[in-house]
Amino acid sequence: xxxxxxxxxxxxxxxxxxxxxxxxxxxxxxxxxxxxxxxxxxxxxxxxxxxxxxxxxxxxxxxxxxxxxxxxxxxxxxxxxxxxxxxxxxxxxxxxxxxxxxxxxxxxxxxxx
Amino acid sequence: xxxxxxxxxxxxxxxxxxxxxxxxxxxxxxxxxxxxxxxxxxxxxxxxxxxxxxxxxxxxxxxxxxxxxxxxxxxxxxxxxxxxxxxxxxxxxxxxxxxxxxxxxxxxxxxxx
Numbered sequence: 001x002x003x004x005x006x007x008x009x010x011x012x013x014x015x016x017x018x019x020x021x022x023x024x025x026x027x028x029x030x031x032x033x034x035x036x037x038x039x040x041x042x043x044x045x046x047x048x049x050x051x052x053x054x055x056x057x058x059x060x061x062x063x064x065x066x067x068x069x070x071x072x073x074x075x076x077x078x079x080x081x082x083x084x085x086x087x088x089x090x091x092x093x094x095x096x097x098x099x100x101x102x103x104x105x106x107x108x109x110x111x112x113x
Numbered sequence: 114x115x116x117x118x119x120x121x122x123x124x125x126x127x128x129x130x131x132x133x134x135x136x137x138x139x140x141x142x143x144x145x146x147x148x149x150x151x152x153x154x155x156x157x158x159x160x161x162x163x164x165x166x167x168x169x170x171x172x173x174x175x176x177x178x179x180x181x182x183x184x185x186x187x188x189x190x191x192x193x194x195x196x197x198x199x200x201x202x203x204x205x206x207x208x209x210x211x212x213x214x215x216x217x218x219x220x221x222x223x224x225x226x
Contacts, residue, residue: 004155036217043115043117043203043217043218043219045115045217046214046215046216090156092156101161102158103156103158105153105154106155
C-alpha cells in the first residue's frame, strides 16, 4: 500500500533560518505530489503541487519543493522563515487519478520571533 | 471562508446519538471528500464522491454513512459512534479527482462521550 512519511514531527526554528521539511513516499509509479499547510485554528490550504515537468516547484509564500524521483522524495524548502510560517505542514501523494490520496503524518513548525 | 463550508463547527454527541455533518461548496467543483484528522495520526481519507457517485471508501466503519445529494452538498451521517471516533472531520472539494484536493473546509470538531 502507498504510504507517505515525514521525517520530523516537530521543527523549531528562529526567524530568518532556512527550512527544509522532508517527505518520502512509497509508491513506485507515476504520482502527483502536494504540500498543504494548516495555520493554527485555520483550514488546510494548498501550498504547492507537482504533476510533471520541472521538478522544482514554486508555491505560495516563498515556499518551494523539489521532486527527486530516484529518492522518492518531495522536500519542502523556504530560504528564510517568518514567525507567521508557524503551522502544521502535510505532504500528500496521489496516483490513479486521485483515487488513492494519502497524507503524511504532518510536521509541526514553530518559528520563534 | 474558503468556499467550502462545514456545519456544525463543533459537535458533542453520546454514543447512542444520531447526528449529521454537513458540507457545502460553492466553487463549482465536481468532487467532494471526507477526511478524518485525529491527534498524532496521519490525515485519513474516508470517502470520495465524484459526480455525485462514491468512488472511494477506505474501509470506513458502517457507523459512518456518507450522502451526496448533489455536487454542492455532502453529508456524513453518524450513529452509534465510539469515543475513538472523536476527531476533526474535514470536507474538501476539487474539480476532478486527478488534481488532488484543492480546497478544504474548516472542519467539524467531533467529540464522542
